[in-house]
Amino acid sequence: MIRFENVTKRYPDGTVAVEGLSLEVAEGELVTLVGPSGCGKTTTMKMVNRLIEPTQGRILVAGEDIAGVEPVELRRRMGYVIQQTGLFPHRTVLDNTATVPHLLGWPKARRRERARELLDLVGLDPAVFGDRYPDQLSGGQRQRVGVARALAADPPVLLMDEPFGAVDPVVREHLQTEFLRLQSRLHKTVLFVTHDIEEAVRLGDRIAVYGEGRIEQFDRPATVLGAPASPYVADFVGADRGLKRLSVTPIEPGDLEEPPTVHLSDRLDKAARRMAAAGARWAVVLDDADELHGWVSAGVVEAQEGTVAHHARRMEAWLPLGSSLKQAFSTMLQHDAGWIAVLDGDRFVGVLTPSRLHAALRRSIDADAREVGRTEVELESIESS
Template sequence: MIRFEHVTKRYADGTTAVDDLSFDVAEGELVTLVGPSGCGKTTTMKMVNRLIEPTEGRIFLDGEDISTVDPVRLRRRIGYVIQQVGLFPHRTVLDNTATVPHLLGVPRARARARAAELLDLVGLDPGTYGDRYPEQLSGGQRQRVGVARALAADPPVLLMDEPFGAVDPVVRERLQSEFLRLQSQVRKTVLLVTHDLEEAVRLGDRIAVYGQGTIEQFAAPATVLGAPATPYVADFVGADRGLKRLSVTPVEESHLEHPPTVRAGDAFDAPWAVLLDADGRPEGWVSAEHPEHTRQTPAPLPLGASLREALAALLQDDTGRLPVIDPVDGGRYAGVLTPAGIHRALRRAAPETPAPETPPAQKLSSR
C-alpha cells in the first residue's frame, strides 16, 4: 500500500533528514516508527501526505506515485491524527468529525450520519457527545474524536503522529486498547510515529527502529525484542526486553500442562485435578485429600491472550496455576498455564537470528 523507493530529504542548509530510505508497508498493516527525537521518523511520515516534499526518490500510495497527485486531493484520501488533535474549537464534536466528508462534497445529512457512526465506533455516544464542543471533553475524549475524524472519509491510509502522547498513562493504555479493537475492525494501513518502545511493541505489526543515521531494524515486535539486529537496537530495547516480549507472545496450546480433569463426584488418582462443568468449562480445583471441597479457579484466560495478561493473572492467585479455555470451542477447557509454561513459551518464541524482513540500514540525519 505504501512504498518508499530511495527517498532522500535534504534541506537548504545542507542537513539531510532522510537519506536513501526504502521500505514497504502492506495493505492493512500497522507499522510503528520508533526512535529518539530528531531521528527522522516524523519526516518520514509527513512525506507520505506531502506535508514535506522529498528531495529525491519516489513514494507510492496503492501503486500511484504521490508526486503526480494534487497535494490537497492526496490529503483528503489520507487520515491524519496528531498528538494535540487539532479540533476546531468553534465546531461541535459531530461537525468536527464530519469535516472531511463535507470538504469532499458529501451531503450534510449523510456526512453527519457517518460521523455519528464513527463516534459510536470509538466509544463516544453521539447522542451524548455530538453537540458538545472540544473544550467540554477530556484529553482522551478529544483524542478519540481525532481518530474518528481521520476515519470519516474512509481513507485507505492512516498517519498517526504521537497520537496518545498527550494523555496520562492510564488513559493512554485505554486508548491503545480501543485503537487495537478499532483496527481489528477497519484494517487500515497505518504509519504510527512514537518515541515509546512499549507503545510501538504493543500496537505494531512491524516496528522500524530509528537510530542515529540509520533504520537499525525493521521487523516484527517479537523479532526486535528477541533478536536485536545491532548493538544499538539491543541497547534501545533495554535489558528487560525479555519482559517486554510478554506483551507480544500469545498463549498457545503447546505452552499448557494437562493435569487430570474430573466431573463432580468422580474419583481420581492424583494430588489434585481440574473440575469441569457439564459443558467442559473449568469450575475449580479439587484435591484427592478433600475431594468434597472445590477451590475456585481464577478467571480462565483464552488461548491467544498475551503472556503478560497470563502472568498478571497468575500473580493474583497463590496456586501458580491458571486455567486456559478455547474461545473458538465455546470456552471449553484447554489446559493449565504455570510460571514454568510461561518461561518455556518465551524461550521457544525467541528467534535465534534477526528475521529476513530486516532491510539494509537506511541512512538518516539527526534532524
C-alpha cells in the same frame, strides 16, 4: 500498500532528516516508527501525505507514485491523527468528526449519521458528546475524536503521529487497547510514529527502529526485542527487553499443560481414580457444557463421598488463548495462583504454569534466532538447560 524507495529528505539548511529510506507497509498492516527525538520519524510520515516533499527517491501508495497525485486528493485517501488533535475549536464534536465527509460533499444527514457512528466506534456517546466543543473534553476524549475524524471517510490508510503522546500513561494504555480493538475490525494500513518503545511493540505488527535518518531494524516486535540487530537497537529497546518481550509473546496451545479434567456431576471416587491415574494432585473441573468451572484437589476428593460439585472451587484466574505471556504472569500474581486456565472461546484448552511460561518465552527466543515456528522448538532443550 505504502512503499518507500530509497527516499532522502534534505532540508534547505542542509539537514538530512531521512537518508536512503526503503520500507514497505503491507495492506492492513500496522507499522510503528520508533526512535529518539529528531531522528526523522515525522519527516518520514509527512512525506506520505505530501506535507513534505522528498529530495530523492519515490513513495508509492497502492502502487501509485504519489508525486503525481494532487496533495488534496491524496490526503482525502488518508486519515491523519496528530498529537495536538488539530480539532476546530469553534466546531462541535459532531461537526469536527464530519470534517472530511463535509469536504467530500456528502449530504448533511448522511455525514451526521456517519459522525455519530464513528463517535460510537471510538467509545464516545454521540448523544452526550456530539454537541460539545473540543475544550469541553478531556485530553483522552479529544484524541478519540481525532481518531474518529480520521476514520470518517473510511480511508484505507491512516497516518498517526504520536496520537496518544499528550495524555497520561493510564489513559494512553486505554486508548492503545481501544485502538487495537478497532484495528482488528478495520484492518487499515497504518503508519504510526512514536518515541515510546512500549507503545511501538504493543501496537506494531512490525516496528521500524530509527537511528539518525535511517532504519536500524525493521522486524516483528518479538524479534526486535529477542534479537536486536545492533548494540544501538539493544540500547534503545532497553535492558528490560526480556520483560517487554513477555508482552508481545502470545500463549499458544503447545505451551499448555493438560491436567486431568473432571465434571461437576462426576462422583468423587471416579474423580479420585482419574487423578491417581494421571499422578496429579488436582484436576480441572468442567460443567456439563464442558466450560471451565474451577478445580478440585485430590486430597478433598479421596476423603469424601458425593459428587465433584460439592467440593469444586471456582477458578477466576483464566485467560483466552492468544493473550500475552505478560497478561498470564500478571493474572497469576493478581490471583496468587500457581497456574491459570486458558480458554479458546468457551472451551477449556489447558493450563499455564510458571515453568511453562518461562519455557514458552525461552522457546520463542530460540525460535526467532533459528527463524522457525515456536512449536518446532523442542522443549527438552530448555528444560535441560
